[in-house]
Amino acid sequence: MTAARLPVADRAAVRRAYLDLARTDRRGTALVLLTTCLAATAALVPPWLIGRIVNLVESGTASTGSVDLLAVGILTSAAAGVLLTRQSRYLAHRFAERALAELREEFVDRTLALPTTVVERAGSGDLMARTTADIATIGGALRDAAPEVFVGVLQTLLILVAITLLDPLLGLCALAGIASLWWAARWYLRRARTAYLAEGAATSEMSESLAATVEGARTVEAFALGERRVRDGDLRVREAHRTRVHTLFLRNVLFPQMDFSYVLALGLVLMVGGLLHVNGSVTLGVVVSASLYTLQVVEPLARLLMWMESIQRSTASMARVKGVGNAGGDPPPGGTPGDDRIEVRSVRYAYPGREGSDAVRDVLEDVDLAVRPGERLAIVGPSGAGKSTLGRLLAGVDAPRVGSVTVGGVPVADLAPDELRRRIVLVTQEHHVFIGTLRDNLAIAAPDAPDARILDALDAVDAAWARALPEGLDTPLGAGNAELDAAQAQQLALARVLLADPHTVVLDEATALLDPTTARHAERAMAAVLAGRTVIAIAHRLHTAHYADRVAVMAAGRITELGSHDELVAADGAYAALWRSWHGAG
Structure with missing residues (x-):
């Protein structure tokens, strides 16, 4: 299934975004504008002084002193222009870096605020392309393109005014020649935004395809999927190449x-x-000055039009970066549950992409379930039965297509993010060790937790290795520092859950990567620590079900059996067969 593209912002939102960046540093913006205007004004002086020299020579009134004085004026104004230009670019770079820092922080905040399901369906490639290539493009535009375009526009206008003041007819001639650019620029601008948005989307899809191939390299090798992945990669690369050739064609018409x-x-x-x-x-000096001004307008116009391409790229990139904030849709209506009772009523669910086909294939069908506060419920069944899908619905990651999943009478998917995290936490087989100290990795779940509580959480999941680390909780992890194996990383994830202290924990094969002995210890420790809380454990290891209050057996997207371990064994149904098979193998 192709990853769903994240949205892009409209033109009005992009304009507001650039204005907001300018407003965040009003002093920096004002300094850039001031030095740029002074630099553009200084550049007008040399051609006018050269015209004065020509007139003096032509009239025969030139003297060494007068020419030398005008020459000094030319050198002085040229030096002032160079210094002011350098200062304006320095200030523009400083402004751009501050603005980029703000933009990156906002992007991270918006990405972290997205619903998990949106991030999963979009894929990592699109997000990575937006946070790297797109933000880099915006940075280049803010540092270089924006100041250069402003300088180019200002210098062009001032030069045309200067020529017109020398002689209106000559000003009209210069304007007529330059006006021919208007048609080409208009043709380019009509097509550029769409073309660069298409290029960005193709780059995201190419990145997503390549990232999926690299991350799944072992699976690709195990199932001999190399040719298929190469064909998919070639297709994405060709599309990215096609979009880039199209934008190159636009530039080849403009330049x-x-x-x-x-x-x-x-x-x-x-x-x-x-x-x-x-x-x-007119005098000869006027003609010379007007010609020099016309030559001088070439450089700012060339700079303006060459950077126009960068501006168009950055506008498209800003639309993609700002569009991330629109990916979550309208915020959930929220609400406060009356209690911690979870109820699943007549739930049917089909993954996006399947619903778009003519025949909807539900992976969950008519599921009914009530989970009492403080209960330990185990959900078991063969692979593909729908256990993990039901877990995602219980945790509010997804919403049912039909039916409802509520906690305390409020739909779980409608809870505000903070309220949802306080009530329900989903822990899967996936885990992540962030770059930072061991304390930093655990403080994510409880920023104010004292060291004693952090160590207690580690002890609760049998992470004895934590106390043996050379610097204790201050030991750096990841990226060339202390490396954790899969079992240790998963114990770290379980410790985070204990520190988060939610009312309900959904464990989706959370101990799958631990060896059986360690897994049993961790699960017993969690059972003791989570007394009085609701625990929903999705597992293939049936010892989890043995210790649960009730067991829900799933098959083909339905709950086929529900009861305690002893009741289901006595019923001699599907669970009893699973238990005999697992117990005999153990």
Whole structure:
């Protein structure tokens, strides 16, 4: 099933995002604008002074002192322009880095606030592309493109005004030559955003495909899926190549038109200026100054149009980055449950992608279940029976297609995130060790927990190795530091659950990676620590069911048996057969 694409923000949201970045650092924005304006003004002085020198020479009134004085003015203004330009770029870089820091923090906050199901369906490739390539593109635009575009626009306008002040007709000639760019720019801008959004989406899909192949390398090798994964990768790479070739085509249309416009503008100014000079309408110095200004406009215009491509890329990237905040949809209505009783009524569920087909294939069918507060319920059954799917619904990760899953009378999927985490925690086979100390990894679940409580939680899951670490709770983990094996990492995840102290814990094969002895110890310890809390354990190891208050047996998406261990063994049904098979094998 193809990963669901995360949404993108509309144009209005992108404009607001850039304005918000500017508002977060008003002083920095003002300094960038001020130095940029001064640099653009300084660049106007040399051509005008050169025209004065030409006029003095032409009239025969030039003297060494006057020419030297004008030359000093040219050098001074040029030096001032260089220094001001350097300072404006330095300030722009500082502003961009601060803005990027804000953007990255906001992106992380929005990503962490997304429902788990949204993140899973989107896949890691899209999120990684947005947080790396897209934010890098925005950073380049903020550091370089935005200041350059502003400078280019300002210098172009000032130069055209300067030419017009020298002679209105020459100003009109320069404007006519440059105006031919308008058509090419308009053609480009109409197509650029869509093209760059398509390029970003193709890059995300390519990243997702490559990441899935790398992460599942052992599975690919075990089932001889190499050719299939190569074909899928080739397809994604070809699509990414096609979208990039299309954006390259847009640039190849725009840039030649730029060169033609420059030549046209300069040609018109020289031709008309020469005719005016011959007729005595303007001095030679005016023609020279106007020609130099026209040559001078080439550089800011070229910079403007070349960075326009970067601006379009960054606009598309900003739409993708800001779109993450829209992926969660409307916030849940919330509500406060009256108690911790969980009820599943007439639930049917089909995974997204299957519902879109003509025939909906439910993986859960007419499931009814009531879990009493403080009860220990074990859910067992063969692989594919729907155990993990039911666990996700009980934990509020997904919502049923038909029916309801409630806690205290409130739909679990409608609980506000904070309320949901306080009540129900899902622990799966997956685990993660974050870069940081052992204390940091555990404080995620309880930021204010004292060391004594953290150590008690580790002891409760039989993590004796934690006390043997060289620096205790301050021992750095991951990325070249102390490495935890799979069993230790899973014990760390179980300790987090104890520290989080929820009312209900859904354990989806949470001890699958522990050896049988360690798993039994950890489960007994958890049973003792979680006294008075609801524990729903999904497991293949039936010793978990043996210690449970009740056992729900699932097959083909239905609950086929429900009762205590002794009752189900005495009934001599599917559970009794499973128990005899497992007990005999053990």
